[in-house]
Amino acid sequence: MNIIIDAFGGDNAPLEVILGSKRAIENLEDVHMILVGDEGKIKACAERNHISLRGLEIVHTDSVIDICEEPTEIIKSKNDCSMAVGMKMLAEGKGDAFISAGSTGALVVGATFIVKRIKGIKRTAIATMLPTSKKPFLLIDAGANHDCRPEMLVQFAIMGSIYMEKIMDRRTPGVYLANIGEEASKGRELEHLTYDLLSSANVNFCGNVEARDLPVGDIDVCVTDGFTGNMLLKLYEGMGKMMSRELKGLMTSNFISKLGALCMLKGVKKFRKKMDYTEYGGAPLLGVSKPVIKAHGSSDANAFYHAIIQAKSCVESNVVDEISNSLKEMKV
Amino acid sequence: MNIIIDAFGGDNAPLEVILGSKRAIENLEDVHMILVGDEGKIKACAERNHISLRGLEIVHTDSVIDICEEPTEIIKSKNDCSMAVGMKMLAEGKGDAFISAGSTGALVVGATFIVKRIKGIKRTAIATMLPTSKKPFLLIDAGANHDCRPEMLVQFAIMGSIYMEKIMDRRTPGVYLANIGEEASKGRELEHLTYDLLSSANVNFCGNVEARDLPVGDIDVCVTDGFTGNMLLKLYEGMGKMMSRELKGLMTSNFISKLGALCMLKGVKKFRKKMDYTEYGGAPLLGVSKPVIKAHGSSDANAFYHAIIQAKSCVESNVVDEISNSLKEMKV
Numbered sequence: 001m002n003i004i005i006d007a008f009g010g011d012n013a014p015l016e017v018i019l020g021s022k023r024a025i026e027n028l029e030d031v032h033m034i035l036v037g038d039e040g041k042i043k044a045c046a047e048r049n050h051i052s053l054r055g056l057e058i059v060h061t062d063s064v065i066d067i068c069e070e071p072t073e074i075i076k077s078k079n080d081c082s083m084a085v086g087m088k089m090l091a092e093g094k095g096d097a098f099i100s101a102g103s104t105g106a107l108v109v110g111a112t113f114i115v116k117r118i119k120g121i122k123r124t125a126i127a128t129m130l131p132t133s134k135k136p137f138l139l140i141d142a143g144a145n146h147d148c149r150p151e152m153l154v155q156f157a158i159m160g161s162i163y164m165e166k167i168m169d170r171r172t173p174g175v176y177l178a179n180i181g182e183e184a185s186k187g188r189e190l191e192h193l194t195y196d197l198l199s200s201a202n203v204n205f206c207g208n209v210e211a212r213d214l215p216v217g218d219i220d221v222c223v224t225d226g227f228t229g230n231m232l233l234k235l236y237e238g239m240g241k242m243m244s245r246e247l248k249g250l251m252t253s254n255f256i257s258k259l260g261a262l263c264m265l266k267g268v269k270k271f272r273k274k275m276d277y278t279e280y281g282g283a284p285l286l287g288v289s290k291p292v293i294k295a296h297g298s299s300d301a302n303a304f305y306h307a308i309i310q311a312k313s314c315v316e317s318n319v320v321d322e323i324s325n326s327l328k329e330m331k332v
Numbered sequence: 333m334n335i336i337i338d339a340f341g342g343d344n345a346p347l348e349v350i351l352g353s354k355r356a357i358e359n360l361e362d363v364h365m366i367l368v369g370d371e372g373k374i375k376a377c378a379e380r381n382h383i384s385l386r387g388l389e390i391v392h393t394d395s396v397i398d399i400c401e402e403p404t405e406i407i408k409s410k411n412d413c414s415m416a417v418g419m420k421m422l423a424e425g426k427g428d429a430f431i432s433a434g435s436t437g438a439l440v441v442g443a444t445f446i447v448k449r450i451k452g453i454k455r456t457a458i459a460t461m462l463p464t465s466k467k468p469f470l471l472i473d474a475g476a477n478h479d480c481r482p483e484m485l486v487q488f489a490i491m492g493s494i495y496m497e498k499i500m501d502r503r504t505p506g507v508y509l510a511n512i513g514e515e516a517s518k519g520r521e522l523e524h525l526t527y528d529l530l531s532s533a534n535v536n537f538c539g540n541v542e543a544r545d546l547p548v549g550d551i552d553v554c555v556t557d558g559f560t561g562n563m564l565l566k567l568y569e570g571m572g573k574m575m576s577r578e579l580k581g582l583m584t585s586n587f588i589s590k591l592g593a594l595c596m597l598k599g600v601k602k603f604r605k606k607m608d609y610t611e612y613g614g615a616p617l618l619g620v621s622k623p624v625i626k627a628h629g630s631s632d633a634n635a636f637y638h639a640i641i642q643a644k645s646c647v648e649s650n651v652v653d654e655i656s657n658s659l660k661e662m663k664v
Contacts, residue, residue: 132574133574133577133578143512146512146519146520147520147521178563180475180478180559180562180563180566183400187478187559188478188479188559189479210566210570211562211563211564211565211566211567211570212566212567212569212570212573213570214567214570215567215570215571215573215574216570216574227512227519227520227560228559228560228563230512230543231510231512231543231560231563231564232543232563232567233543234512234542234543234544235543235544235546235547235564235567235568235571236567236571237544238542238543238544238545238546238547238548239547239567239568239571239572239575240571241544241547242464242465242547242548243571243575245465246465246603247579249599250596250599250600250603251596253596253599256595256596257595257596257599259592259595260591260592260593260594260595260596261592261596262592263588263589263591263592263595264582264583264585264588264589264592264593267581267582267585267589268582271578271582
């Protein structure tokens with residue numbers, strides 16, 4: 001299997017991309033990695049860090065799309081950037097999946113116009129795993145589409161449900177609609193109409209979920225529009241960081257508290273692991289005709305490695321075909 | 333000053349309402365408390381708990397509006413409930429402020445149609461203080477209006493700014509628009525148009541704030557529509573609860589960790605206090621022609637006491653007149 005990776009996406013490129021890719025070819029069966037980006041810079045970085053590039057294929061391009069640039073530039077002035085070239089290769093069948101930690105907006109535009117959507121899919125959506133006290137859940141859409149219609153949210157629900165079943169091994173995943181109350185009458189017109197459609201859709205729709213219940217961890221899929229989803233995702237991240245900082249402050253404020261912290265080191269490590277996003281890989285763009293994974297902008301080698309595992313799972317379990325077939329059956 | 337309180341709003345009514353009100357008349361200068369609700373039940377509860385009702389005025393009504401009922405019932409079949417009667421008294425000048433821990437929806441409808449809005453105000457908004465690592469900030473609208481127009485959000489910004497200045501002693505409060513990115517071009521049409529209007533409004537508008545930066549605590553006012561605001565508020569609550577639970581779990585998992593927890597008890601208490609909502613009182617409904625405070629549904633005596641202090645501050649600092657004058661000057 002050929003996995004294409006944007007060597008110049010994210011804050012830690014290209015070093016951590018190289019390290020994650022190395023780990024993948026050494027540990028995963030049947031994985032060939034293709035790094036797209038400035039060959040000279042990749043080689044210089046590898047040399048500086050005493051890393052052998054043996055076994056990694058490099059496809060050269062010297063342009064990179066910046067996170068500040070207009071996302072649509074990926075199909076205009078920046079159509080030769082590492083992200084665009086990687087997606088063109090994916091579209092042409094030169095790879096089975098594509099991973100980038102670069103601009104989310106550009107990735108969504110590129111996935112839609114270069115790789116193309118699955119037939120019948122109205123919009124691609126970003127699906128992100130979020131940690132909770134119990135099991136993690138999938139938030140979809142986490143930011144690709146600000147304005148959504150009810151039928152888009154229904155497709156997000158179907159795609160999220162398939163992803164959780166095929167990739168995360170959840171049986172008949174519980175799908176919930178993010179809302180400001182549990183009752184069907186709550187929310188805006190978008191939530192009312194979506195609630196009705198989801199009630200008769202071929203997913204295990206369990207009703208509305210309030211944001212306060214998300215961290216409890218009783219749900220599998222949380223469906224919402226990309227504006228609300230992005231707000232939830234970022235507050236989730238921000239609260240997690242704040243609490244970690246406060247916990248660290250608590251534990252290191254004086255000699256006695258440091259002693260105390262030592263006594264609960266094991267628990268703290270376990271907690272950190274549970275809250276660690278990197279273990280879930282990246283966020284798949286669902287609805288695209290080939291697997292495209294958005295890795296977190298701050299991904300390190302471990303996060304890239306897990307994104308590669310995730311890409312491999314998506315290819316092996318035919319998530320794209322499963323989504324395509326479900327849509328044909330359901331005619332949504 | 334006469335402060336009217338709904339004796340039958342919230343999960344802990346009427347006991348905690350009585351206790352909070354008692355504490356207010358004993359500790360605050362020039363405060364007379366009027367409890368609205370079933371007199372028999374109030375007296376029985378006081379007797380059962382050996383509390384003297386001396387100094388507290390009771391206005392009898394036997395009906396209560398439930399949190400599950402349609403909010404508009406407060407001006408229809410339930411126009412004799414404790415919340416409605418309290419607000420009618422406020423409108424008639426029999427009190428200076430009103431507090432309830434009952435249904436938020438009913439309180440918003442009642443405040444709008446019984447107490448009435450300030451002239452020129454398009455919508456009343458719920459303003460909630462949220463704790464952060466540094467100073468708390470005000471979230472407005474936290475849930476009164478699902479669908480908002482840009483000019484409503486500008487009024488929320490002005491009202492929030494005045495509240496933070498007059499009640500929370502913040503000088504030239506920094507006002508931010510909740511958005512999915514810091515750049516002016518981010519977000520939906522609502523955010524684009526609001527950003528433009530806020531840039532020339534008479535508030536200290538500092539641009540967009542991403543949800544991940546809210547818990548950092550560098551802002552004074554966060555403006556958003558009531559749907560997004562309610563999502564943020566509830567996720568904030570939910571994450572706080574989850575983290576507290578995890579922290580408790582960490583500290584009590586075994587004998588050694590319990591010892592460790594003892595070593596950092598002081599820090600934990602300080603952290604809990606910082607994250608404690610009850611100290612900020614309740615959430616004022618801004619834009620109403622008299623002070624109306626929504627206390628948290630799970631309020632205890634301490635939370636009611638702080639809501640009473642807050643109501644007193646609103647009366648004394650003429651928040652309503654300040655908002656009214658600002659609107660006249662700004663012609664928004």
